[in-house]
Amino acid sequence: MSPSGTQPTKSNRLKYMIGGGLFLIALILMIISATKATAEFFMTVRELNETREDLTGQNLRVSGAVIGESITYDSAANELQFVIAHIPGKDDEIRAAGGLSFVLHQAVVDPDNPRIMVIYQGAPPDMLRDEAQAILTGTLNPKGEFLAEELLLKCPSKYEEAVPNQVEN
Amino acid sequence: MISTFGYLTLALAFLLAVYGLFAVVLGLVQKSAAWTESARLALLLIFPLVTVSLVVLTMLLVGQRFDVAYVYSVTSSEMPIYLRLTAVWGGQSGSLLFWSWLVAGFSLFFALRKWRDEPDLLPWSLLVVFLTLAFFLMVNVFMETPFERFWHMPDGSRVLSVLQPVGAWSLVPQDGQGLNPLLRHPGMIWHPPTLYLGFIGFIIPFALAVSSLASGRRDRRWVDIARPWMLIAWVFLTLGLVLGMRWAYDILGWGGYWGWDPVEIAALLPWLSATAWIHTAILQRRKNHFKRWNLVLVILTFVFVIFGTFITRSGVLSSVHAFAGSEIGLPMFIYTAFLSLGSLGLLVYRWRDLHTDYAPSFGFTKETLTLFSNLILLSILMVCFLGVIYPIISELLTDTQITVGPAWYKRITGPLLILQLFLVGICPLAGWSLTNLTRWRKHLWVLLPISLLAPLAAWFFGDVRGGLALLCMWLVSFSVGVLIADYLQGAAREKGSAGGNILSALWSPIQRNHRRYGGMLVHLGIVLLSLGIIGIEGLQQETQSTLSLGETVNLGGYSFKFEGLEHFEEADGRLVTEALLSITRDGKPIGALYPQREIYPNMGLAITQPGLRSNLAVDLYAVLIDWRPISQDEATFRVFINPLVTWLWVGTGVVTLGTVVALLPDKLRRK
Known part of the structure; x- marks a missing residue:
């Protein structure tokens, strides 16, 4: 079965290379423009508080410990507010400091720990509670409050406890 | 013990x-x-x-x-x-x-x-x-x-051990x-096992590729043996992914059906490379070309499976799917690196032996379309991979972690997916030679106008105004038309030999070439599945409202009336609050939604269960967000209208059926 009209020749390879090359250039341009428009810089609460001015308008991602008593939700305005406290940004720092649930607990009870107010348009997620780890994406407003567009929550403490305390005698 | x-x-x-x-x-x-x-x-x-x-x-x-x-x-x-x-x-x-x-x-x-x-x-x-x-x-x-x-x-401490320690x-x-x-959630029954079956199934094609390379074979025997394993793994992975989407759709807070979570993406990576392999394997069978490329794709597929397992289980990335921190990261990493480097090294070692002198044809042929669809699939794969490792590389290079989110993925993969949908649609028009298009010329005069009916209907009856959504709907209806016409042509050719019996004529194309028509059925499934994605990505409507008892909220021609709240306790200790929203359209009652919030008191956790009513045209979806605990006469709801979502699940069923047809034994042919 020889294809009529198209003879397999070397020049076809060239056509593929040109077609594929143009496609890849378009793809790379798309990646660059999407990155410029939407990429988020990961910062800790402390870094956010220190470099507040330079960050206005920048897409940011921040992780912190939720302070339970600060959670308020105004259902009429559909606005959720809570405060998060600083935790280290890197996993190995968290591990060195005694594990995630310990770090989260310390962050909440220590009043000198840097904190930041979070404002979110939307309902409180199911996992939002005291000492949960919140991973937020959004921007800083001029007042230094974090306007979150997305909330991701983790509650590790329950599942990290290796040996139970409750015992049957 | x-x-x-x-x-x-x-x-x-x-x-x-x-x-x-x-x-x-x-x-x-x-x-x-x-x-x-x-x-x-x-x-x-x-x-x-x-x-x-x-x-x-x-x-x-x-x-x-x-x-x-x-x-x-x-x-x-x-x-x-x-x-x-x-x-x-x-x-x-x-x-x-x-x-x-x-x-x-x-x-x-x-x-x-x-x-x-x-x-x-x-x-x-x-x-x-x-x-x-x-x-x-x-x-x-x-x-x-x-x-x-x-x-x-004995000293009062508590330990973990398989065997009983002395004196303990x-x-x-x-x-x-x-x-x-x-x-x-019932999703827990089906989603993990199907996904795992998909992942693990790829080990057999990978093992065959490695052994073909290592034993110095240059033929395509490994491709033939690997094909059914690949298809089985592929269809399970597809099912696993879609079951995960269904689960996410049913539980609020998981971001609709697809959240661009790193672990979700990690599961998509082997799916993309396996899909590419299934197509270029056909080229190797027919033209004895793409020997190296098919080996690369199989190796990539398995490496991505292990990579996905690694990032899920080692805790290197934060994700809803991640397991709690674990010590198996390093050994997993060593194993992943060993398999990847070993198999890729083997490929490099044999690279010259696998040389073929064949130059591909260029034109409106299946070969060219396959190559371009490979390019698109691999581009999506590269983009997804880049997105997953972006935080890791940026931290290494600049000491600041930069992450990319759903907006980034949607912007880049959106156009690629539409292009891919277009290729799927026109695929039956192309043959292995250029002459195929002339066969289609007179059919296209009928198909093109008919296919415009779907976007027109969406414009007039569904009030759809988005240009992109209309274009996609046209692509879907055109593709469905082409696929059906292709099948009917096949059946018409068989009609004579079937003695005029319509039923056996309709079955005969599958009997004659179950691989081709199984593949076309999979394509039909993919096209229908895209309809669901278009519906939720392009046509979703939502609103949030706090309602007093008896008040209504209107959205997309539907009225939702808050009729009351009920509290009860389930046998397993869950405290459930259920709201009743009755739905009317043009004054006529059409049903009710029962969104719930469940509280697990001994875990201090709450789960939101949306109320859902779905048919082929539209899903009505309501979430109970908040209520006044004492008076109970006011509650806050978020209501969604998700058009066409059901097609996502229907399309997946068609994909599965098509894969089964493609897997039918070859003996069928000679009957």
Whole structure:
């Protein structure tokens, strides 16, 4: 079965290379423009508080410990507010400091720990509670409050406890 | 003790895997078929042993043996039996055991096939399988074992151990911690196992590719043997992904059906490369070309499977799917690196041998379309991979972690997916030669106007105004038209031989070429599935409103009236609050939604269950967000109208059916 009209020749390879090359250039341009428009810089609460001015308008991602008593939700305005406290940004720092649930607990009870107010348009997620780890994406407003567009929550403490305390005698 | 027994069978399976590994290597070094056969027999024994171990774990879970740490951590006495069964894969060590069991199962079937015709492919395939089995069983035996129990030591401390330490007595907690409420969903029954089956199925094509390379073969025999394994793995992975979407859709807070979570993406990566392989494998069969490319794709597929397992289980990335921090990251990394570098090194070593002098044709042919669709699939794959590792590379290069989110992925993959949909649609128009298009000319005069009816209907009846959504709907209707016309042409050609019987004429194209028409059916499924994605991405409407008793909220022509709240307690201790929203359209009542919020008091967690009413045209979806606890006459709802979503599930069914047709035995043809 020889294809009529198209003879397999070397020049076809060239056509593929040109077609594929143009496609890849378009793809790379798309990646660059999407990155410029939407990429988020990961910062800790402390870094956010220190470099507040330079960050206005920048897409940011921040992780912190939720302070339970600060959670308020105004259902009429559909606005959720809570405060998060600083935790280290890197996993190995968290591990060195005694594990995630310990770090989260310390962050909440220590009043000198840097904190930041979070404002979110939307309902409180199911996992939002005291000492949960919140991973937020959004921007800083001029007042230094974090306007979150997305909330991701983790509650590790329950599942990290290796040996139970409750015992049957 | 029964848990010790489970552990010992697991340990025995591990020892057999190590033995098998040595026997295979000896067989290869000494070129001895006897050693290889001994290894093959060892492989046959591993599956029953791991099965016993898995059965023991299931018995422990069902029997509520809370002195076993795994049982304690993933079950509690109030959980229904089906959830206790699914708890087998509800935690790290249990799911690893389940994973090892599946690897052993696939290997068993693989070892049982007839190897007489290609004895040279067997030992190297066995080597790959044994490496994998030995690795995962090692992790299960030494690092993450589900059979550890709690013990009181004489000095008052508490330890975890499989065997009873000297002088220790057993510590039996009254109740377990219970499975994470987010996992207490029927999705937990089907989503993890199908996904795992998909992932693990790729080990067989990978083993065949490696053994073909290592034994110096240059033919396409490995492709032929690998094809059914690849299709089976592919369809399970597809099902696993879509079941995950369905689950996410049913539980609020998981971002609709697809959240661009790193672990979701990690599961999509092997799907993309496997899809590419399925298409270029056809080119290798027909034109004996793309030898290297197909090897690259299979290796990539398996490497991505292991990469996905690595990032899920090691805790390097934060994700809803991630297991709690674990120590298996480093060994997983070493294993991943070893397999990737080993297989890629082998490919480089054989690169020259696999040279072909063939230059591809260029034009409106299946070959050109396949190559471009490969380019698109691989581009999506590269973009997704880049997105997943972006935080890791940016931190290495700039010391600031930069992450990319759903907006980034949607912007880049959106156009690529539309282009891919277009290629799927026009694929039947192209033949293996250019002459095919002339055959279609007169049909296109009918198909093009008819296909415009769908976007026109969406414009006039559905009030759809988005240009992109209309374009996509046209693409869908055109593709469906072309696929049906293609099938009817096939049936018409057979009509004479079928003696005019319409039913047998309709069956005959499949009988004559089940691979082609199975593939076309899969394409039809993909097109229908895209309709669901277009609906939710492009046409979704939502609103949020706080309603007093008897008030209504209007959205998209529907009225939702708040009729009341009800509180009750389920048998397993959940406190449920259920709202009743009655729906009317043009004044006529059409049903009701019952959104719920469930509270798990002993875990301090709440779960939102949306109220859902769906048909082929539209899903009405409501979430109960908040209510006044005392007066109960005011509540806040978020209401969504998700058009066409049902097609996502219907399309997946068609994809599955198509894969089954494509897998029918070749004998059918000669009947």
